[in-house]
Structure formats: structure tokens, C-alpha cells
Amino acid sequence: MIKAGVSLKIKIRSYRHPEDYKAVFRVWKLARKGIHVSFSDEEEEIKKLVEKNPGLFFLAEIDGKVIGTAMGGFDGRRGIIYHLAVLPEFQNLRIGSKLLSCVEEGLKKAGCSKVYLFVVSENSELSDYYARHGYEKMDVIPLTKKLN
Numbered sequence: 352m353i354k355a356g357v358s359l360k361i362k363i364r365s366y367r368h369p370e371d372y373k374a375v376f377r378v379w380k381l382a383r384k385g386i387h388v389s390f391s392d393e394e395e396e397i398k399k400l401v402e403k404n405p406g407l408f409f410l411a412e413i414d415g416k417v418i419g420t421a422m423g424g425f426d427g428r429r430g431i432i433y434h435l436a437v438l439p440e441f442q443n444l445r446i447g448s449k450l451l452s453c454v455e456e457g458l459k460k461a462g463c464s465k466v467y468l469f470v471v472s473e474n475s476e477l478s479d480y481y482a483r484h485g486y487e488k489m490d491v492i493p494l495t496k497k498l499n
């Protein structure tokens with residue numbers, strides 16, 4: 352936990368592939384229950400995401416150390432936000448909110464007018480966090496299918 356009054360130089364910048372991959376993967380692993388790391392987070396899959404969605408993956412760093420991430424994607428109709436995560440010792444410093452705004456701005460610039468994100472049920476208390484950022488619950492049943 353960071354002591355009150357300590358000023359930190361937090362930099363938000365775009366993700367660079369592949370040089371940032373290991374550091375962002377570490378953040379996802381350490382972010383605890385809210386982030387489920389899956390095959391979609393392997394290096395090749397992230398490469399596909401960033402090639403198709405330039406300018407939508409942001410990270411936060413302090414002294415060159417990656418401490419937060421947020422990824423966006425846009426399919427031409429809806430945007431989606433993945434892996435908003437801040438290392439536990441740097442949480443509650445508005446870093447997550449800044450990363451979220453950066454992805455939203457990037458999506459707007461890409462022509463996106465509506466965005467989705469998924470909160471895993473074990474992390475349902477986070478709905479209030481997103482509600483404060485303007486997100487509404489949807490009356491849908493999420494379904495998924497692996498294609499290979």
C-alpha cells in the first residue's frame with residue numbers, strides 16, 4: 352500500500368508489442384480475482400488484438416515499471432474493454448479510472464459509440480465501480496463458444 356502524501360510519477364502510455372507483453376502479463380496474474388488469464392492472453396493472441404485495434408491498449412507505469420493495464424477492441428459496431436487491472440499496492444489512486452478513460456477515448460476516436468465489458472460474478476461488487484463510470488447492467492445471458 353502506498354502511504355498518503357507520497358507523490359508518484361504515474362505515466363499512462365500505449366502498449367508496445369512484444370516488448371511490454373511480459374510486464375502486462377505479470378500485472379494480470381497479480382491483479383487477483385477480477386482477471387481470469389486464459390488462452391486469449393497468450394502472446395500471439397495479444398499480437399492479433401493490437402494489430403487489429405491500434406491505439407486501444409494502454410498501460411500505467413511508475414519509474415518504468417508496469418503497474419496497470421486496460422485493453423480495448425472495436426468490431427465496427429460495439430467496443431469491448433478487457434483486463435482493466437492495477438497492481439494491488441497501487442490501487443485506489445485513480446489509476447484504474449485514468450486507464451478506463453484512455454480506452455474509452457481511444458474507442459470514441461475509432462468511431463465507437465457503445466462499449467461492453469464483463470465483470471466475473473465472483474467480482475460482482477465491482478458493478479458499483481463501473482456504475483460510477485456510467486456503466487449499466489445489461490439484461491442478457493452471456494454465451495460463448497470456442498471456435499478452435
Ligand SMILES: CC(C)(COP(=O)(O)OP(=O)(O)OC[C@H]1O[C@@H](n2cnc3c(N)ncnc32)[C@H](O)[C@@H]1OP(=O)(O)O)[C@@H](O)C(=O)NCCC(=O)NCCS
Pocket residue numbers: 382383384385386434435436437438441442443444445446447448449469470471474476477479480
Ligand atoms: C478495478 C480496479 C482496476 C480499479 O482500479 P483502481 O485504480 O484501484 O481504482 P480507482 O482508484 O480508479 O477508483 C477507486 C474507487 O473504486 C473503488 N474500488 C476499487 N476497487 C474496487 C472493487 N474491487 N470493488 C468495489 N469498489 C472498488 C474504491 O473503493 C474507490 O472508491 P472511492 O472513489 O469511493 O474512494 C482495481 O481495483 C483492480 O485492478 N482490481 C483487480 C482486477 C479487477 O477486478 N479488474 C476488473 C476486471 S472487470
